[in-house]
Amino acid sequence: MTVKFTIDGRTVEVPEGLNIILAAKRAGIDIPHFCYHPYLSVAGNCRMCIVEIEKMPKPCIACGHIVQDGMVVHTNTDMVKKIRKGIMEFLLINHPLDCPICDQAGECKLQEYYMLYDCEESRFNEQKETKEKVIDLGSMIMLDRERCIACTRCVRFFEEFVGDAQLTLRHRSDHAEITTFNGKPLDSIYSSNIADTCPVGALTSKDFRFKCRVWFLKSDDSVCPGCARGCNIKIQHNDGVIYRIMPRMTPDINKFWMCDVGRLTYKRYQGNERLTKPLVLRGQRLEVTILEEAIEELLESLRKLAKDGSANVAGVASAELTSEDASAFKSFMGRVGADKVFLDQGKDTPGFEDDILIRADRNPNTAGLKKLGIEQPVDELDALISSGKVNVLFIAAGYRGKIEDIIKRHKDKLKLVTTFAYNESDLLEGSDVILPTLAWPELKGTFTNFERVTQEISPALAPKGDALSIKDIVSQLEAQMERKAIAVA
């Protein structure tokens, strides 16, 4: 069902049930607002979205009125312009001069609306109200009470989305401030979302604090690798370093939000543990080499083992791999005679789960790998190695895989272990050949979440060192196997 309404002289048809802000957006008109949020209840306290609706006696808030058939709305009359300037003036009266040190600068609604709708000089000659600044609220949030404009988005977020009202607005008029109950620290894995929803710099992310100015950041669309929910995100980076992850709006999966666990996953890929060069075990030491040599030596060892028929090959794939990498890995496993490819869901699975976003399965692509036929849990490998039924392993490693412990236990029983990994880990001690791969921020591919929705990820960073995607390494391996006519039964 649709309704027809007129806005600024144009008649537009929109689905019914939308408020004026959303309907105007479809007509290409932006109505400024602070307290309104499409996924939170309407508060109507900022009054910035005021528009004139014909036949209504007073100017009305656009967030609070559902569009009706035949409604005529004006968003740009003199009165509306004056009201917007008035609202801005009130909000800015006690606002501190923090722009140079405020993280929100560059994505701050006050700054944007000032330039678009205000641009008036200040008439305030009194002393500004001072409040506490730099308050560690807990979890990932830093609070600055002076910058708060009391829009209550954060209060409503906790009440409605998290279901646990941890924040409230206390005191009155210009002493109003955000606080937790009884001074308890904020305790929620969804706390980082209020740094995004806060339209000003009152609530900021502790993790991102003072790291980078937002206009230097480039954005690439991706999917969070933290769990099987598959929240859509943006990787924001500059000059090869990821500074933060922001959620993307996806109504069916994560709406506007994501969890703190997912937000910090980027740290896995940023550290000094990144593998950039192939490593081969010669004697007792792992030596740096080039990919061609590593492949040479690997295939040589494999050929020897295959010749005396003693190679019992198995593969282990982390549920973190993209479906494309997993598929290439599986077909390569077929070529080297692996009976099975085991699924490694990592040491962190199962983690805690709630019915809001986070899933117990802390891998982004379990469903994708299961679809490819990789579904036997890697724990079964323990018994198989002990009984000698598997002695050659190819591991496509993820972050903190269960395979790390299994390798440690059975180092002596395994004759040849090849690891495709992006981070240094315990696997390095048990592996004979280590090939560096691309990690999530550098990969192009797809993840399938627990609801069987397949989503694309885009690379944000360039490959590090000699790392290649598993797909590319595998194609080189297969080409060399072809050339040397190595066949493993």
Place this chain on the structure above:
Amino acid sequence: MKELKQINTKDKLSQNHMMLNMGPAHPSMHGVIKLVLELDGETVINCDAEIGYLHRAFEKESERGTWTQVFPYTDRLNYVSPLINNVGYALAVEKLFDVEVTERCKYIRVLASEISRVCDHLTCVGASAMELGAFTAFLYMLQAREYFYELTEDLSGGRITPNYVRIGGLAHDLPENFKEKALDNIDKVAELISDVDKLLTKNRIFFDRMRGTGYIPKDMAVNMGFTGPCLRAAGVSYDVRKDQPYLIYDKLDFEIPIGVNSDNYDRYLVRMEEIEQSLNIIEQVLEKMPDGPINIDDPKICFPPKSQVYGSIEGLMHQFKLVYEGHHPPEGEVYHAVEGGNGELGFYIVSDGTGSPYRVRVRPPCFFMMQAIPRMLQGEMIADIVPTFGSINMIAGELDR
């Protein structure tokens, strides 16, 4: 009328002609430019100009920052008359915004432009004279230029990198006592000009070297895109200040000197006369200068005063957004030309509505004279290259950008 011969400069098998390389670093060449000469004894058969040694990607760099961040780059176009470049770019962007600056700002911009024009002509004539051996004239001209550099420094803080003009106004107003100092320095410059005139204009050697050399026919000059003193020396009355007046040039009383013979000597005379005219314009401007604000009253274009920036959140946010995000001119493209020291200096600017220019194209006036150099030098002697090249006032910063 000179006939042009089609000769292949790359014909290395030609036994009669010698290829001689002049530049890029050469005592008698202005800036960095290479002329590959094909000589038959002392006569130049043809020459191939190689430009681009000072290409610094001005046009591409302009796309990288905000609209205001282009001004320091414009200083370095024609680096002998930097304020004219500043003014030209600012006028083009203001045309995009469809705004006009305040009266006082217009007068100060004309003042700045004419000071720069005088500096340009002083340098050109002085350097040309030096290359012909008249070192005294050169030093006198440079002393005169020093007086004007003092004025530029008082005005903007920099002698040749003023970065003085802003979109919608100026960086700051005239300093105190500027008028007195300027009038004083004008007198000193006029005296020096008069001395140089006595040294050069009727000087036998200077006359013999300059008269009849570097000739280009009038219609060829027009066809090749000449503008400025070189075109006026050819007899064509075209000056952007008179024909497409901008700022307050239509209210001022000045004349455009026109030459007759289109040779180096006429170009020298045109420039000398233009210096006199510019000094006259400066005096008129200082006389008529109105009071008032120098920046227009549009907060989307002009920066707030510093007291507001440090004193109120509104001023701070305003400054912040204009500096970090840049101005947002409406989408579109404009061309605006001003009269530079060498001729029509044009800026063709394309805006996509964001804080960075989408494209900034500069029409460099000396480019067109440079392309005519082979024709002007054909059949001349090597010794004629020096005054000819000097008289077109090739500034590498403007030519190569």
